[in-house]
Amino acid sequence: MKIIIIGGVAGGTTAAAKARRNDKTAEIKIFEADQDISYSGCALPYYISNKITDRAEVVPRNAAFFKQKYNVDVFTSHRVLEIKPEVKQIAIENLTTHEFFSESYDKLLISTGAVSTVLPIDGSDKENVFYLRTVANADKIRRFISEVTPKNVVIVGTGFIGMELAESFSTRGIKVTMVELAPHVMPTLDKEMSEYLEEYLRGQKIGLVTGDSAAKFVGSPLVNKVILKSGRELATDFVIMAVGIKPNISLAQKANVQLGTTGAIQVNTKMETSIKDIYACGDCAESFSIITGKVFYRPLGSTANKMGRVAGDQMTGGNLEFHGGLGTGIFKVLDMTVAQIGLTEKEALREGYEVIVSHDRKPDKPKYYGGQEMFIKAVADSKTGRVLGAQIIGPAGVDKRIDIFATAITFGAKAEDLTNLDLAYSPPFSTAKDPVIFTGMILSKG
């Protein structure tokens, strides 16, 4: 039994570890084009902010670790060039020696992750236009900051990465201006939540330009000005492109592995692709919504881990299945936490639900214990009462409430069910009626 895994970040390494726990004798090899494996992509903004100064914290495990702990052979700086399903082989290039060789497989896992979306903007090939996806990307940004000591940055895009980097640069004393094509920042949120976040960011001296986009990066050899579509000009010392990521599916596509409607690799709940003995997991694969049952693309490290565990189990004869996701997302920007789960109001309406919507502001704990208000919007189906989603913005306690929502929504909770939750109450931790319980009360009266 020989298992080959293409890609060694979250999904691939989790799959390898699970496969080894199930099967003590299988030959397991991981090929990774990058130099780093098993790193925490989500840690990169904190590496850039200098919250983490030791690179080893971001990349805690290397090939030797996997060999010793799991007897898994990891080949870094090895690019897989082709998958040949008809002969069950892959073609590989050693990026250091430029040697080419083949490997056969019994089971193959594609966990090639995602790549940053690149827009065809004039000047975007200049050296101070950065993307953030890999540790190498982060190394470059760190090096630039320490060499140049920039005063200003323009971040194009206001999603999770853009927001986390706004914090990273602000805490290093770099003035941040964010550019967003949509009318509001963080366009996955409903409008009023985005507006609330905008108000906070402006108060923190983060510059926000919305309803506009980068048209041209000007300057030589380095960009020193961003010209927007509106004609407005932003002087800057460097640029971050954070306009999203897309599944890295080129290998799969060449091998005629079926892609789904989202553009990512189509998989079933066993993480099987359309081709026998080829599996896929992580940011290159489609997921599906627990709420609607429909496929969606929600590339998240925590989801990649879950998918990897299933893939590793299935490749070794197990019967674990992937149960879908809720698109749970959370980020911290300075002193504010923003989280969302499930469907926003606009998404719920698009899906054809008649919705009940609640808005409330509740402290995370009593005022005398330092409680601070969070702003909660929740959405339920008016026909069944089922909770469909929530968005929360606040300085503290947001992560706990979104995880309560996550758990409740997973089990199909109705608004009234939230009011009955026997949550832990003591003044250092919450209020006697938790904000989630209040939300349930508001929704169930609607």
Add this chain to the structure above:
Amino acid sequence: MKIIIIGGVAGGTTAAAKARRNDKTAEIKIFEADQDISYSGCALPYYISNKITDRAEVVPRNAAFFKQKYNVDVFTSHRVLEIKPEVKQIAIENLTTHEFFSESYDKLLISTGAVSTVLPIDGSDKENVFYLRTVANADKIRRFISEVTPKNVVIVGTGFIGMELAESFSTRGIKVTMVELAPHVMPTLDKEMSEYLEEYLRGQKIGLVTGDSAAKFVGSPLVNKVILKSGRELATDFVIMAVGIKPNISLAQKANVQLGTTGAIQVNTKMETSIKDIYACGDCAESFSIITGKVFYRPLGSTANKMGRVAGDQMTGGNLEFHGGLGTGIFKVLDMTVAQIGLTEKEALREGYEVIVSHDRKPDKPKYYGGQEMFIKAVADSKTGRVLGAQIIGPAGVDKRIDIFATAITFGAKAEDLTNLDLAYSPPFSTAKDPVIFTGMILSKG
């Protein structure tokens, strides 16, 4: 329509507010023997520690507030002496004027709460032997501390109140010694969890005497020594008796309202007692376990609120029902949080389950983000995989995980379900595999 409510703390005032929202015209009266209403019993340890210095933070609402906001008439310092179900009346004494009068009712709610358990210990009537149940109790303790500046305290009992007071006194520089009859502190926990807590407390210079009990309080006029059953003597400046609470059921008992096997008032899910038009809620009433379906007595402010909401709704023609509890408990003692939910291992075995047990130590977030390990024990039913309970001790993030367990257990989650939860991940808030997910992985392999 005339609603009379006996007792004006959590359950009674919540019921009154809900009844008013449902019925704009009903006459609603609350009679409370104490001077204070609607106070936060859970805040009292923090009032004693001086975290709260303004009494109004503990008693934020008074009779005028309820009249103005809800048109509810609250009579404090009015003791209800008797319930006469046959004529639907109650007899009341105004404790200020010592006048006696009667009131009729259409619906009556008993929310008389609980009282501290009093042990017949010689010397326990002395003035520096305190209980903590009401704001007046807390006032007395505060006054004693400021007048006498005590150096030492003996706390008899190591439950929630005892533990929270250990913190209150320690932070005020008073040396604490706790006495526990059981072999370990916090005997509602499983042994190894109690031991872990004991190790922490001893490290914090809290004196612990276990497997022993107070036999005699010696000194005149004030206690200056506690003699234990073992003969051991503890010099002290004052004593706290915190050996539990019991339902305040004397009025109900006199009126032949049926009590349950727990000794508290028997109620159905509509909070109806055995006598027509008499309801009960809060710490004087029985609850039941969502897990076993059996009645239990778990007096908690958060439960009282839920029961009060149901009682207020039912008395005004609504159809809300009480859905039981999980006995969720949490307390902070110095820098440690201790929480439990559902069944411990010993309780599960007593209930006849064959159990799978997990132990793990996991950080609440990545080490580089200041993560600290929590110690988690969880219990599942080996036949069905259903999660039965959890106990967690740690310095941070315990409240979030116990609330995730609370929500999952409410919906009958199996161990494997925990591994599939789409919880929010970002380094400031958790690890990519949350401790709850890890626990599910360990339990589901068992």
